[in-house]
Amino acid sequence: MIAPSHRSRGETAEQILDTAEMLLQTRGYSAISYQHIAEVLGIRKASIHYHFPSKGELGIAVVDRYAARFQAALDDIAADQTRSALSMLAFYVGPYLEFAETPDRVCLCGALAGELMALPVELRARVEAFFVSHQAWLAGILERGVARGEFRLLDQPSKVARLIFGALQGGLIVKRTTGDIAQLHDVVTVVMAMLR
Amino acid sequence: MIAPSHRSRGETAEQILDTAEMLLQTRGYSAISYQHIAEVLGIRKASIHYHFPSKGELGIAVVDRYAARFQAALDDIAADQTRSALSMLAFYVGPYLEFAETPDRVCLCGALAGELMALPVELRARVEAFFVSHQAWLAGILERGVARGEFRLLDQPSKVARLIFGALQGGLIVKRTTGDIAQLHDVVTVVMAMLR
DNA sequence: GTCTATACAAAGATAGAC
DNA sequence: GTCTATCTTTGTATAGAC
Numbered sequence: 001m002i003a004p005s006h007r008s009r010g011e012t013a014e015q016i017l018d019t020a021e022m023l024l025q026t027r028g029y030s031a032i033s034y035q036h037i038a039e040v041l042g043i044r045k046a047s048i049h050y051h052f053p054s055k056g057e058l059g060i061a062v063v064d065r066y067a068a069r070f071q072a073a074l075d076d077i078a079a080d081q082t083r084s085a086l087s088m089l090a091f092y093v094g095p096y097l098e099f100a101e102t103p104d105r106v107c108l109c110g111a112l113a114g115e116l117m118a119l120p121v122e123l124r125a126r127v128e129a130f131f132v133s134h135q136a137w138l139a140g141i142l143e144r145g146v147a148r149g150e151f152r153l154l155d156q157p158s159k160v161a162r163l164i165f166g167a168l169q170g171g172l173i174v175k176r177t178t179g180d181i182a183q184l185h186d187v188v189t190v191v192m193a194m195l196r
Numbered sequence: 197m198i199a200p201s202h203r204s205r206g207e208t209a210e211q212i213l214d215t216a217e218m219l220l221q222t223r224g225y226s227a228i229s230y231q232h233i234a235e236v237l238g239i240r241k242a243s244i245h246y247h248f249p250s251k252g253e254l255g256i257a258v259v260d261r262y263a264a265r266f267q268a269a270l271d272d273i274a275a276d277q278t279r280s281a282l283s284m285l286a287f288y289v290g291p292y293l294e295f296a297e298t299p300d301r302v303c304l305c306g307a308l309a310g311e312l313m314a315l316p317v318e319l320r321a322r323v324e325a326f327f328v329s330h331q332a333w334l335a336g337i338l339e340r341g342v343a344r345g346e347f348r349l350l351d352q353p354s355k356v357a358r359l360i361f362g363a364l365q366g367g368l369i370v371k372r373t374t375g376d377i378a379q380l381h382d383v384v385t386v387v388m389a390m391l392r
Numbered sequence: 393g394t395c396t397a398t399a400c401a402a403a404g405a406t407a408g409a410c
Numbered sequence: 411g412t413c414t415a416t417c418t419t420t421g422t423a424t425a426g427a428c
Contacts, residue, residue, distance in 0.1 A: 028311030030226035114310020115224030154389040170366025193350040
């Protein structure tokens with residue numbers, strides 16, 4: 001029985017997070033303001049301060065929600081022992097390819113990492129945790145693929161995971177800049193070829 | 197005979213560009229201000245406006261200088277027919293590894309690309325041109341390595357170049373976030389292994 | 393919970409003295 | 411070429427009415 005996951009936040013708070021997430025992905029942290037978010041939602045700046053008193057807290061809430069959503073999906077996938085490692089990897093690449101299909105979105109943490117030193121330290125820590133956990137997850141999938149005879153790695157799983165993760169983050173950012181969707185597809189193609 | 201390359205800009209203008217470049221690499225475009233630059237140099241905001249009337253123009257001047265410096269080195273290297281393709285690639289990776297040795301610097305264009313939609317359009321165009329030309333250069337080196345029997349590629353040179361470039365940009369950004377210098381070294385190691 | 397109003401600081405930019 | 415002074419707008423944040 002699947003109960004609808006009760007929200008710990010109200011509707012307005014969720015809309016604020018949605019809008020802030022979109023703006024952070026497209027324009028970054030320093031460039032966005034309460035005014036921008038308020039305009040998109042048709043509300044006033046003060047209403048946002050009611051839900052998220054400071055910009056730093058808002059940024060943290062956005063990243064925490066984003067990372068938790070991602071992590072839940074990764075946990076689900078990795079837990080399914082019947083799936084091939086290849087399909088797990090293909091699953092992981094999915095969100096990146098989806099972002100690549102938008103004109104201006106990249107991974108939230110990839111965008112924030114570009115202006116790392118301008119972020120509140122608590123926010124930096126979140127971005128770091130995101131990178132660390134995703135690379136650990138990838139390394140686990142690669143190890144699994146080796147154990148199942150699906151992958152042949154050029155080096156230790158953790159090192160290959162770093163290459164793949166960096167290539168996805170970097171490839172997505174380059175894709176948005178050049179506007180060429182093939183940028184990320186090519187990266188994924190070569191990554192897959194590398195694992196055989 | 198080597199004449200000292202005459203500067204088309206004065207000493208102060210160069211110092212402003214140096215400081216702006218450093219701040220852009222560490223904090224990004226939106227987060228830096230004339231005030232920050234002035235404080236580092238011990239001058240006033242108005243003095244910067246004398247040399248670079250608007251922030252957009254300053255940003256463009258920084259990126260143009262950065263890209264030209266990089267390009268001159270790439271042209272020199274690629275022109276030397278006696279060098280191996282491997283040594284050329286090792287040379288290309290050099291600046292990334294140097295940035296990785298600093299606590300908070302990444303590639304200027306990699307940093308700016310994270311907040312792409314917040315940049316003036318002329319600046320975006322510069323970042324795009326940087327990405328396009330660097331990937332073309334890398335593809336040329338890869339092709340050369342294949343012709344010389346040094347490299348064996350998993351796919352077309354342009355596609356492998358995209359993987360390598362994205363991995364370097366992404367790897368450097370992840371490295372700065374996690375603070376682990378091995379992050380980028382591992383990426384380079386696996387890239388090199390991939391080419392054999 | 394959302395609004396108006398406001399405080400306060402910082403930003404980009406210009407005018408004009410030196 | 412650099413400075414002081416100033417303008418205008420924007421940003422973050424709070425107080426208090428509704």
